[in-house]
Amino acid sequence: MCGIIGVIDRGREVMDGSAIRRSLSLMNERGSGEGAGYVAYGVYPEFRDYFALHVFFDNLHETRPKVDALLHQWGRVVHDEEIPTRDTARLRKVHTPWRYFFKPDVRLMPRSTTPAEEIVTELVMRINTAIDGALVFSSGRNVGVFKAAGWPEEVADFYRIEEYEGHCWLAHNRYPTNTPGWWGGAHPFNLLDWSVVHNGEITSYGTNRRYIESFGYRCTMFTDTEVVAYLVDLLVRRHGLPAELAVTALAPPFWDEIDAMDDRRRRLHHALRLTYASAMMNGPFAIAVADQDSLVAFTDRSKLRPLVGAEAGDRLYVSSEEAAIRAMEPRLDRVFMPRAGEPIVGRCR
């Protein structure tokens, strides 16, 4: 059991982090104090053209020079600093969160249609597998993940979350069940522009992991949700699927439902299921995925985890609980529950 919440302002009006902190804390019962996190889009407008790499360092003195060297080999760092934190009574700072604003040298990745993203993905995978004591947990442009092992309000206060402003936010309160709680295992999981929060478990993790690693991704965070971020990157960025089709590939209808479809839809769903058999996710889950322009949330096809959506003006909300949404916005135009496997989609205008 975990708690998830997300909001997107479709007119790109920004919100500071204090409201989502309040919402996530309302669902404290869904967590165990072993992991919480936030991601916000639009937080680094002054560095909007640079990839913001957030890194957990175990030891700045020994490890940071190795990451610095690798980044300088592949591009240019215009600014880097320790992520500002606040001392809090109960959260022990076991890693030092650092951020780099990085521009890859695209000439080093010829023949790619998305060379900058290829370089950053490669660097994330390389740092996380080959440099002991460094973990990149956020790597997109104008987006930042802030997470740690603690309760929602502790993690928010530690990162001074109320000082960030974004037009799209996701947040997660973790109750680890199958794997240990640690900073890297807290949600959101991020790669490039994609961020994922998840309540439940991906029982097909082994299959999904083997599949995604065959495309060069490396799972390093000891928990199932990580594969979802990489699957979304593969399906949407590299294969070019629209969000709705990507969700269908990850959480497809049952075969008997496909058999009952009209001919055209049946052929499409057959093709998706056969092409992406190893990307299909099994097990109970409610997942929210965001990028700079959209927010998508969906559950497993048997609806074994809760998901509620709501709208208030330009803002679209998704959450495990309606009350958490109302903690951010008491006056909602509409509250609704999506069907199993059917995505809630919010896009910026």
Next chain:
Amino acid sequence: MRTVVIDAAGMHYTPLNNLVREAVARGAERIVLENVLGQRFIANGVRGDVAIEVRGVPGGDLGMFMSGPRIEVFGNAEHAPGNTMDAGEIVVHGSAGDAVGHSMRGGRIFVEGAIGYRGGIHMKQYLEKHPVLVVGEYARAFLGEYMAGGTVLVLARHGGPAVEERGLGSGIHGGEIVLRGGLDPRYLGVGATTVPMDAGAMARVRPLVEAYCAHFGVDADPLLDDDYTRVVPASARPFADKYTWE
């Protein structure tokens, strides 16, 4: 009538429930909970004859193990209101989440709007204990899953089918599910079957429709003057051959 008003704004459910129990112990007949937002387990295990008004959106497992009180929610309910409830009544002026009436063993739940997935899962009955779940609009998939007793009634007041998702009555081996209007048979779950709505069944359903209409100020006649579909267990042991071999 002794009324106790409690402002629940920002309060955790444990002190809130302590206040509710204290009020009941002191003989309150009506308890009004103002500014409820996400507090779970409200009125859990509370016994006695008391009316509790919940103003706001309560958290999950409202009235769990409750035996006797009447709860009225002015807002939507979260997952599993009436979980393993023993006696009493929950009336929701709104909709409710998944697993409404989970393992309910007595009492009645009325939801004005729709409910989520797995409504009435594991409902049971024994002797005079006969739980009832009445839904005004529709129910999502796996309604009455593993149901062992009691009655689920879905009134389809929204204009569409009462149920149009899979697994209706999957593994049902007791009780009945009654739907206003028809049912596409492909939504029937394993172990569930439809039987004609006879006079006896209609006589059981009529007072439930009337009670729903009384709660929400709705005219009962058009609802009663319609066809109903009745879903019951195909056998008392739907999975006899699945896990054991005789």
